Amino acid sequence: MHPFVLFMVILAAFILFSLIYFQRRKKPSAMLIFPDSFREILNIQVPFYQNLDAERKIEFENRMMRFLSHVRITGVKTPVEDIDRVFVAVSAIIPIFGFKSWDYINLNEVLLYPGSFGDEFEQEGQHRNTLGMVGSGALNNVMVLSQHDLRQAFINKSGKENVAIHEFVHLVDKTDGSVDGIPEFLLERKYILPWLDLMHKNIRKILDDKSDINPYGATNEAEFFAVVSEYFFERPDLLKQNHPELYELLKKIFQLPEPVRINSKSSS
Ligand SMILES: [Zn+2]
Numbered sequence: 409m410h411p412f413v414l415f416m417v418i419l420a421a422f423i424l425f426s427l428i429y430f431q432r433r434k435k436p437s438a439m440l441i442f443p444d445s446f447r448e449i450l451n452i453q454v455p456f457y458q459n460l461d462a463e464r465k466i467e468f469e470n471r472m473m474r475f476l477s478h479v480r481i482t483g484v485k486t487p488v489e490d491i492d493r494v495f496v497a498v499s500a501i502i503p504i505f506g507f508k509s510w511d512y513i514n515l516n517e518v519l520l521y522p523g524s525f526g527d528e529f530e531q532e533g534q535h536r537n538t539l540g541m542v543g544s545g546a547l548n549n550v551m552v553l554s555q556h557d558l559r560q561a562f563i564n565k566s567g568k569e570n571v572a573i574h575e576f577v578h579l580v581d582k583t584d585g586s587v588d589g590i591p592e593f594l595l596e597r598k599y600i601l602p603w604l605d606l607m608h609k610n611i612r613k614i615l616d617d618k619s620d621i622n623p624y625g626a627t628n629e630a631e632f633f634a635v636v637s638e639y640f641f642e643r644p645d646l647l648k649q650n651h652p653e654l655y656e657l658l659k660k661i662f663q664l665p666e667p668v669r670i671n672s673k674s675s676s
Contacts, residue, residue, distance in 0.1 A: 440477070442469040449494045453562050456502055456641075468505065472497040479515055486522040486555055495558050496520075499572030502641055503580055506663030507594070514548075514579060520555040540571040542578045542587075551575050561642075568639045568646070569622065577637040581630060589629025594661050603657055607632050610654065620650060637662075 447469070450457040457468055475497050481488050496518050504510040524538040539557045543550040553572055561570035584592040589607060590600060607629050613619040614626040625635030639647050640658045644666075648655040659665065 440470070440473045442473060443490070445490050446472070446494050449491055450498070453491075454494075454498055457498070468501060471501045471505070475500050475512070479512065480517045481520065482517060483520045483555070486520060488520060492520060492555060492558065495562055496553070496572060498562075499558075499570065500576050503573060503576050503637065503662060512576075512579060514582060515551060516549040517551070519550060519552045520558065521552065522554070523556045524554050525552060540575040542575050542582065551579070568620075568643050570638045570642050573638050573641050574634045577634045578630065581633060587630045589631075589633035591633070591661060594663070596660070599657060599660060603661075604629075606653055606657060610636070610651070 457465060460468055472494075476493060479496075479500075481493055481496055483492075500512060504512075526538050539554045541552050543552065553575065557571045561567065561572065578587055580594065581587050581589065581591050584590075590603065592600070595603060610619060610621060611626045611629075611632055614621055614623055621632075621639060622635045625632040636647075636651075636654060637658065640655065640662070644655065647658075
């Protein structure tokens with residue numbers, strides 16, 4: 409072969425290789441660009457995000473995108489919109505935002521039903537009757553949520569409830585192998601007994617009708633942990649006022665020095 413032809417062939421091969429190589433490399437980062445439509449929703453609906461400084465906002469966005477690139481969100485008899493993707497990702501990230509390297513290794517898919525999903529699934533026990541659940545058995549690594557209640561939790565500014573936060577806290581609790589209300593991965597050993605003690609004290613108060621904590625929390629320790637976490641993230645101010653001990657321990661569990669209400673700017 410003529411040296412010039414050989415040179416041209418090598419040059420062509422090199423250009424082709426570079427094109428393919430850089431094309432491939434560009435793809436993942438392109439997927440991680442945070443959509444403006446998501447940011448718009450955060451700026452209207454999620455004060456937790458609004459109150460972060462610029463650097464932490466970027467971290468929050470990156471973690472949302474990492475979550476969304478690993479977890480499929482599928483609508484069952486309902487279309488999935490941006491607002492659903494944002495609310496699911498926000499609910500996933502807030503409880504673990506204090507833990508830099510946390511990823512949900514035990515979740516592949518979130519199924520959204522238009523409303524409560526009644527008898528569609530065999531459920532372990534009576535799980536809130538159907539607004540949300542963390543699957544087991546054939547539905548392991550799947551979470552099911554009512555789309556209506558997912559949205560309502562963020563849009564309603566005065567509630568102490570948030571079904572998606574509730575289910576993600578169950579997943580966090582499940583990471584150590586058991587959903588038992590004791591997040592051993594998060595909680596330093598020395599706090600486990602005080603935490604158990606505090607849970608039992610408060611469950612008794614709920615049963616005696618002397619508590620403003622959602623009575624569903626008296627079902628067992630796992631439900632107590634999930635319910636009181638909803639309260640903590642939705643109304644930290646009110647929890648601090650009504651249950652200072654719980655508030656202090658939950659701050660330690662979630663490693664969030666000063667939690668910010670996730671659905672309202674007001675501190676009333
Ligand atoms: Zn539950």
